[in-house]
Amino acid sequence: RFLFQAQGWSGAVPARFILTQVFRQKDPEFRQLLDEVRLGRISTATTHLLEAAATRVLRTGVGIEPTKLFTRNADVDRLNAEHLDGLPGEAREFHAVDRGESEAVARLKRDAPWPTVLRVKPAAQVMLLKNVDVQQGQGLGQGLVNGSRGVV
DSSP, rough: GGGGSSSSSSHHOOOOOOOOOOSOOOOOOHHHHHHHHHHHHHHHHHHHHHHHHHOOOOOOOOOOOOOOOOOOOOHHHHHHHHHHSSSSSSOOEEEEOSOOOOOOOOHHHHHOOOOOOOEOOOOOOEOOOSSSOOOOTSSSSOOOOTTTEEEE
């Protein structure tokens, strides 16, 4: 069940809003797919589209493997450690250096979705967890945004 389905929801949240405009997805077919999945009423066409996407072979030419999604960070960390341990060579560690007001730094370390120590090896798959350069083609980042993938 969802929080808004709980008995006490209407009393705890007196104002409700229905959001009707989608800003992040421009493709109408993809928006329809997301709506069907969200509502749990998936059409045959959407089922075929999802099955085709799940079995498609990704050819990037640079060794990037398809991203696997998990519901828990612990599962992500486990798979990442398994992949890194399976690569040849010795891992290098890079330690975060955080500066600023001590309370803000402590809060950042507590709430940040990234580790304070980064371990990598050659051929390791990597993903940005923060926007570096949102403007595609301007500056050194070339549009490096949260979720961008690469290979060490």
